[in-house]
Amino acid sequence: MxxxxxxxxxxxxxxxxxxxxxxxxxxxxxxxxxxxxxxxxxxGFSIPGTESQKAFDLLDERFPGDNAEGADARIVFAAPDGQKVTARENRAAVEKVIDTVAGGSQVKDTSSPFAPEAVSKDATTAFATITYTVVAEDLTAATSAELMDAIEEARAAGLTVEVGGSAIDGGPELGGIxxxxxxxxxxxxxxxxxxxxxxxxxxxxxxxxxxxxxxxxxxxxxxxxxxxxxxxxxxxxxxxxxxxxxxxxxxxxxxxxxxxxxxxxxxxxxxxxxxxxxxxxxxxxxxxxxxxxxxxxxxxxxxxxxxxxxxxxxxxxxxxxxxxxxxxxxxxxxxxxxxxxxxxxxxATTVTPVHAKEAAGSRWARFVIRRPLATLLLSVAALGVVAVPVLDLQLGLPGDEAQPTSTTQRRAYDALADGFGPGFNGPLTIVIDAKGADDAKAVAAEARTALTATDGVVGVSPATFNKAGDTAIIGAVPSTGPSDSATKDLVKTIRSLAADLKKTSGASMLVTGQTAMNIDVSNKVTAALTPYLAVVVGLAVLLLMIVFRSILVPVKAALGFLLSVAASFGAIVAVFQWGWLADQLGVAQTGPVMSMMPIFLIGVVFGLAMDYEVFLVTRIREAHVHGESPAQAIVTGFRHSARVVVAAAVIMIAVFAGFIGMSDSMIKMLGLGLAAAVFFDAFIVRMTIVPAALALLGKAAWWLPRWLDRLLPDLDIEGExxxxxxxxxxxxxxxxxxxxxxxxx
CATH class of the missing domain: 1.20.1640.10 (Multidrug efflux transporter AcrB transmembrane domain)
Known part of the structure; x- marks a missing residue:
């Protein structure tokens, strides 16, 4: 090569x-x-093989056209303190907003904000859902302006008005200051x-x-x-x-x-x-x-x-x-x-002076190899301490509750939670497939009775049937929020009721909705995490064996990679779940860590960790192959590559840290996780643990059985x-x- x-x-x-x-x-x-x-x-967001996705697919089949994806906007109205949203003046202001918005050319449907289910029990809060004929990206500027102008008029009348939904979602951020x-x-x-x-x-x-x-x-x-x-x-x-x-x-x-x-x-x-x-x-x-x-x-x-x-x-x-x-x-x-x-x-004639000042990388390497055991133990202990919060890791998919409080989406979310309860923002959709049952309506009634009697369910809607009358949709409102662990347990409980319904009627019951889908994503990603980690670590060991013609060096590199990942997860949990430095980093709401973050971080950090391992250790091995002692080879390798590796790490940290300033919680979390992982891996693992471990191993670090050396391909990565x-x-x-x-x- x-x-x-x-x-x-x-x-x-x-x-x-x-x-x-x-x-x-x-x-x-x-x-x-x-x-x-x-x-x-x-x-789109789909998770093939999960119950949530099966239910969505069934709805597309049995309710053709009803589930066509279009943008939506949920307008939330809150009356001034001491007043009710149903009062005559407030009601007039709300109806004016709805009438104005409903006349838009791209509006498909508008729900009534004064339907019984749309008004809170204390009558202080109401909401209306606007459904559009096109997706959010296709909404015209006039449609968006019409919506926001109507909202501003209601605010001028004294109401608190916020709006959430995909119609006002600005889409993913691609950059920032x-x-x-x-x-x-x-x-x-x-x-x-x-x-x-x-x-x-x-x-x-x-x-x-x-x-x-x-x-x-x-x-x-x-x-x-x-x-x-x-x-x-x-x-x-x-x-x-x-x-x-x-x-x-x-x-x-x-x-x-x-x-x-x-x-x-x-x-x-x-x-x-x-x-x-x-x-x-x-x-x-x-x-x-x-x-x-x-x-x-x-x-x-x-x-x-x-x-x-x-x-x-x-x-x-x-x-x-x-x-x-x-x-x-x-x-x-x-x-x-x-x-x-x-x-x-x-x-050429350029020659490095004999008495040139010794590079900082060489001095650092000398310091480490004089005290290899103490340096190794101290570094591992430091990463272990940083990794402690990972024991409390909770996974989920945050929604509008993770938005900054300065956004109208977050304020709309909070207003609905205050007026209707925390579970209102994460309703569950129960799909009853009664195609093989004798009486579909009786099956739906049986399911509603079971749901009403389930602990943790505070509201159950009437069943809505398709034209064929063989499939029903029932809404269930949990007593807890979408990201609460109790909601996850509730979904598991409701799904366990499906077996009883199947026995008594032959009908199937599936649980879906955004909350259930988030739970299914977390479960699926968590299940894939262990095999993925095994593949990544195994691949690291194999590839580094080919590069360094050694057994212990790849094992050491893989263990260092695991330490970096654990420490970076600890930092993520401490900030986004525990709230440490949350205000300073602009984290609006603490909660579960994004369910896809572990597998994301492992994949990316693996590649970056191998970057530094290769660029640093190849120079060390190159010096050792040319006859230098193990200790001297470490110093020589650091003299040539430490400065560049440090510069590369600082650059990566700066680039990744730039994404922490964005408002999207997923991007912010990913930026912090990657920046922390690069810091831990480059400065503690590769620049400290690696030379200490190599100094302790000595010549044994480069040992490889002859039979294995013959089996492994020689790609001449180092250019020997x-x-x-x-x-x-x-x-x-x-x-x-x-x-x-x-x-x-």
């Missing part, structure tokens, strides 16, 4: 104009395809790392090219807008990091005496091999999200995986081409005049064969040895 990428790097450098034009053409083609693509369908700040931080870190404007700018340019092509390809493929968020996060972060590693290696090869074209080839052949492997692990982990069986999760994983593939291709081809345009400008200012510009000459070949074909003057590289252990 290294030899192939070496030739690709030289070719891209030499034919830089063609490669640059190729990527301009690719970006233009993807942009044109995105602009020309038909508008994506409204984001904090994300821009994250990119600015990344640019600053790159400049500090490279001390050259061009070297700092190239990773940003290539990352944006790959990200632009990836996002446009997602849109052109007709995927929903919700799939773009994860692609934005990962595409930007890994795109910058992969370019950072290759540019850093290019500069190192130039400092070692190689001409620009040769340095580009070697950089792509060595660091590029690690980029390919790291990118492959991210892609595999993201594609593996499909094991959960949730289509939306699968789409997000595949979309992000495609963006990562583009980031890898850009780093391997466009980046060396751009280096060809700026072979000197990417170097530090003090090295530009002394470095050759001859692209065909293999040597390439280095031996090039040492003969393109020798460089030997640099004087530096005494500061010696180490006492």
């Amino acid at each position: 290294a030899s192939l990428l070496y030739r690709l790097g030289r070719l891209s450098f030499r034919q830089r104009r063609y490669f640059a034009l190729l990527w301009v053409a690719i970006l233009a083609a993807c942009s044109f395809a995105a602009i020309s693509a038909p508008e994506a369908e409204e984001d 904090t994300e821009v700040i994250g990119i600015a931080v990344a640019a600053l870190v790159l400049f500090i790392t490279f001390r050259a404007m061009v070297a700092a700018g190239l990773p940003l340019v290539t990352a944006l090219v790959g990200l632009g092509a990836g996002v446009c390809a997602i849109i052109a493929a007709g995927m929903s807008t919700t799939t773009i968020t994860l692609a934005l996060m990962l595409g930007l972060a890994v795109g910058i990091d992969y370019a950072l590693f290759i540019v850093s290696r290019y500069r190192a090869e130039r400092a070692a005496g190689h001409a620009p074209q040769e340095a580009a080839g070697r950089a792509v052949g060595t660091a590029g091999s690690a980029v390919v492997f790291a990118g492959a692990t991210v892609v595999i982990a993201l594609a593996g999200l499909s094991v959960a069986g949730v289509p939306m999760l699968t789409d997000m994983g595949l979309a992000a995986a495609g963006t990562v593939v583009l980031a890898v291709l850009v780093a391997l081809t466009l980046l060396p081409a751009l280096l060809g345009f700026f072979p000197q400008a990417v170097l530090p200012r003090d090295q530009r005049s002394s470095s050759t510009t001859d692209t065909d000459t293999a040597t 064969k390439l280095a031996r070949t090039l040492a003969v074909e393109h020798p460089v003057p030997a640099a004087p040895s530096a005494r500061e590289d010696s180490v006492n252990v």
Whole structure:
């Protein structure tokens, strides 16, 4: 692999104009395809194989046309203190709103706000549901303005009026000011790392090219807008990091005496091999999200995986081409005049001074390997403490209750909970399939009686039958909120009643609705978590065995990955469930952790953790293979790669942290989880636990049975064969040895 990428790097450098034009053409083609693509369908949410989905499918079959998806708006009216919403003046103001909205050209139906079930028992609160003929994305500006203007008139009359529903949902956020700040931080870190404007700018340019092509390809493929968020996060972060590693290696090869074209080839052949492997692990982990069986999760994983593939291709081809345009400008200012510009000459005169100041990475490595056991135990204990909250992890799918209190959706949710009880926001839909029963109405009556007698149910609606009279819908209102654990128990209890109904009448009873679907998603994702984790950890061990030709190093890497994941989950629970730092981070409401977060985080963190493991440990193993002692190899590896790994981690943290500032609770949670995971994995696991563990293991860290060595494919990830070949074909003057590289252990 290294030899192939070496030739690709030289070719891209030499034919830089063609490669640059190729990527301009690719970006233009993807942009044109995105602009020309038909508008994506409204984001759907289905969970095949669950009872909730079976019930929805049955409703589509037995109530054709009645369940057509269209936008809806639930307007909530609350009377002033001491008054009732049914009072004459208040009633007139409410009816005026409904009459105004009902006349809209896109309105399909309007419910009465003064129907018995629409007015609270104390008559202080009422609501009306507006159903539209089109989905939210197709609502015209005039329709939306008409709704909001009518609401403002009612507010002027003294009523408190809030509105929820998909009709006012702004859709997924794709960016924000904090994300821009994250990119600015990344640019600053790159400049500090490279001390050259061009070297700092190239990773940003290539990352944006790959990200632009990836996002446009997602849109052109007709995927929903919700799939773009994860692609934005990962595409930007890994795109910058992969370019950072290759540019850093290019500069190192130039400092070692190689001409620009040769340095580009070697950089792509060595660091590029690690980029390919790291990118492959991210892609595999993201594609593996499909094991959960949730289509939306699968789409997000595949979309992000495609963006990562583009980031890898850009780093391997466009980046060396751009280096060809700026072979000197990417170097530090003090090295530009002394470095050759001859692209065909293999040597140069730049030599690192013998008594140069020792790098911070080397000093840190020396500190760790002098006290490996204490450092290892302290680091593991620290991560263990941070992970303690994960023992209280509760999963769910938050709704409007997780919105900021500044939004009208959240205020509408709270008003309904105050007026009608917490369970009103999460009603259950009971579907009775009485097609094989003798008397469908008797079956529905039996089901209603059983539901009314069930603890935790405070309201049961009359049965509504389809035209054929063989299927009924019954609404049940829980006494607890949608995300309450008692509601989950209630759904389980109601589903247990289905067996009795089946025995007595032969009819089937299914529980669905948004609340039941959220519960089913949580259960399904939780069930998939263990096998997915086993696959990910097993894959990590196998892939790292191929890379490092070792057994203990992969096992150590997998255990470190598990520590990072546990600690990041602990941070998520502490903030979003316990409320620590909730105000500072803009968390509007504490509650269950998003049910898809664990499998999301495991997949993404696995790929990112392997990035740092590969880039850091390959340099350590490279030094060990060349004859250095285990301790000295650690110091050498850190001298070459610690600075770059730290910069890459800071960039990723900045990019991910940028999403914490968004209002969507899922995106906010994902941003915090990824930022925390990168911090724990890069700075505590890879930069501290890894050198401590390697120092304790010594030569045993690199042991591999001969029979296993013969079985494992040799992909030459580290470029050992390439280095031996090039040492003969393109020798460089030997640099004087530096005494500061010696180490006492």
